Amino acid sequence: MASSNSLMYSLFQRSLEDLIKGIRLQLHGDSSFISKSLDEIRREIKLTDLSTKSIALQKLSYLAALHGVDMSWAAFHAVEVVSSSRFGDKRIGYHAIAQSFNDQTPVLLLITNQLRKDLNSSNEYEVSLALECLSRVGTDDLARDLTSEVFTLLGSSKAFVRKKAIGVVLRVFDKYPDAVKVCFKRLVENLESSDQHILSAVVGVFCELTTKDPRSYLPLAPEFYKILVDSRNTWVLIKVLKVFAKLASIEPRLAKKVADPICEHMRRNVGKSLLFECIRTVVSGLSDQETALKLAVAKIRDFLVDDDPNLKYLGLHALSIVAPKHLWAVLENKEAVVKALSDEDPNVKLEALHLLMAMVNEDNVSEISRILMNYALKSGPLFCNEVIGSVLLACSRNSYEIVVDFDWYLSLLGEMARIPHCQRGQEIGHQLIDIGMRVKDARPELVRISRALLIDPALLGNQSLHPILSAAAWASGEYVEFSKTSYDIAEALLQPRTSLLPPSIRAIYIHSTFKVLVFSLKAYFSAQESTSSPLVEESTSSVSSPENAFTYKSISSLVNMIELGLCSLSGTLDVEVQERAKNVLGFTGMIKHKIAEEVTAQGSEIEASRAVAFMEDVFSEELCPVSATAQEKFPLPDGLELKENLEDLQEICGEFLKPVVESNSNLFSSSEKISFSVARLRISDQQEASSSSSHPPESASLLAEHRKRHGMYYLSSQKSDDHNDSNGNNNTLNEYPPANEISADSFNPKKKMNQSKPRPVVVKLDEGDDFKMKPDASSNDEPLSRAIQTALMGKGKEKEREKDNHERSLDPGIKEQSSRKEKKTKKKNGEKSSKHRSRRRSDKDAIAAKPVEIVDFLL
């Protein structure tokens, strides 16, 4: 019964073509048809008949490749099909294996013998199938077990087989570095093959190998050089150029040597792909070779003006490679770059943008920004934000290095916020605050811009711009003394539409209102004092400009407005908003009748002004940037293990926790302890007027108390113990080591000569402190490169090499000398190829000690 069933299946099995036709006939989705076919395949693939099995496997491969069906369950059946004696079945089997196997496939071990058998087959096509399969699924074990077969095939007389064997070598070396000992010599011999296909294959292999570890292949430079000069095959030359780009990066003398032949190729009328490879090799590796670079830049110009968008894109790309070292090449082509900004291809536009940003310096920053803002206004959201982002990044680099006129820059930031597609609120907001803290001279303009932003109705509706509003609200409160009319600012902060904002930002608005109020009261009282007492008449405060002069009427209308604006918030659900609103309301409630009293009776005036002076003190502490290295200045307390066992964690989280690189590494230090100060103020409602000057020690004692209670959260340092307040410093953060060692921007007289307005001082920390991550010297290719170096130096020298390694560390001088001597003697020798070969054989010891060796006739 079973056999008749299987006969049925075999005779009436759907072929691949039937399956494809069936799928095409399905009008309403093909999922049900596919699952039906899959059931069929599952039945067929279990039959003993290999041809039925192989057709089932082929259908499954089709479904897996084009319809995403899982075929890992059929791994064993693929192995069965491969063992078929018929070529067609075998091909289907190998194809399925290459398609679906990975290193973890359990049945992989079962194919070792089959692969060996097919690699030794007399049928070259079977050999080729096995090689292709090995190139895709070769594991450590397979590579080890089949090295000798691959070695034999490397010398095959059939070019068709040999070139595939060469392709497989890459995988074999990668998985089983010891294979180098066996196969490397034959691989190198193939570099001299006259067959272009074999040459192409072997150069391709070396191209990949060199990419991973250039140093090991320096000794082969002469062979590559010969190919570079002699070959006329585009594919081969492109690969060789890639090899030289890598080699020249570690051996500058080589760059000089290959510059000429590369120029030769560029001058020849070669295909565009080869020409581009020449250009790229020159701009990336040989940019110190003047003639070559000039020629390459000339060719880039041809690309840039070409109608072919591909060439235009690649031209811009090449320019961006050369830009960091040779900006002149970009400046020469500025026109073409700017023109590319309006290209219809987003890729081209993006490249042009990057190039333009590379050109930016303090002389042209405003011009370039102007051009870019126009493009940002015109283009779609994606490119628009790309433009804004790169302007922000370029201008903020290195503490606003290229910005001279901060008033201009702040207005540019304001302009950015108003571009309809702008989504860079986070960065813009950050920079507004950052500039406020760093650049004192820019604060008046900052407050002006902030107010304009606050009252702009367009910003409130756009959620991604809220960080800007939050920054503007903070700045207008913090630097209110630079404003012309604090009333207007309070009005802007209290506008009814702020109800559209999220609570966290509203809290900032309210808090800023508080600061504005305190400032206004202070200005009012000091004006009162100066008018009432003739003694202080001359000291009319510098902060209050005529517009800020308050009368009783104006100050009470301000207080009333604030009360009106906030009273509705004292009942909101958000605790932060509610509490802040109540704080302000409590303060206004207290101060209001004091002001009223004061008009009638002069007596209580002092009390009221003291309360205000107290608040003023609280707010007068300036917010400063903190050095990114502040933490490092702490001595590490005993018993605190910072490096304990967290490496495992990084491994686990590495994927998710990519290091966030901020354009600005400084953090904000909140030196305001406003929340508890206000609370105290309310509790000691009547006593607070006792002495405002007692505030600093008071807050310090509070801090000390806090420290006593929560000592375990504080870092221990001896300094804090002998900390005293006698120096009159009201810095509540005295506990910390001096983090803010301010270094003002050095004044550059040359640049400033022609500037009408000197560049304001920018507070800059961390000068010279750069956090360069040193690349890990130990690479993963270690075993492979060691094997290759050994292979190049001669066989069986590994032990000696290791011994030499020890010697080298002891006595480098002698080795150096001896190898130099070797070189001299070799120079006298006659013919090229025999020369370096004999050298390689003879000076084993010297080379072993000095693994990187450039053959001297080349240089």
Next chain:
Amino acid sequence: MTCLIMLASGIHFVLLVSRQGKVRLTKWYSPYAQKERSKVIRELSGVILNRGPKLCNFVEWRGYKVVYKRYASLYFCMCIDQEDNELEVLEIIHHYVEILDRYFGSVCELDLIFNFHKAYYILDELLIAGELQESSKKTVARIISAQDQLVEVAKEEASSISNIIAQATK
């Protein structure tokens, strides 16, 4: 796990997608899990099919470059590393299309739909481990037809009546 990255050499994968977004061929030279494969296809065909006709043939994607070219209703896409030569890959694509053309006799999308495995075998002769290995169109055509003949002979044997009877009575 580092070996996964190291293995990725030359071309990472080849995709053939029709203008309607139907996948016609996929070949993966770097290890991608099945789920990842579907995601890549969806993501890339979205990007590429939406690009206008006069734009350049390269797309930057996840730190790689995808070189694509449209022939009639089919998009041929190959994914390469940043440092690889885009123009060379365009030539490889063109080369592949020419070989297909020669093999099928003015190839069209239907040829590839019904002979999808043949398209694979031809690609296998063109590239090995993601590297170009055969640049002569003539040679590829010769090799493929030789293999086809091998299959034909075997098929004739297999489908002979006596063979079927032998199978059934086994």
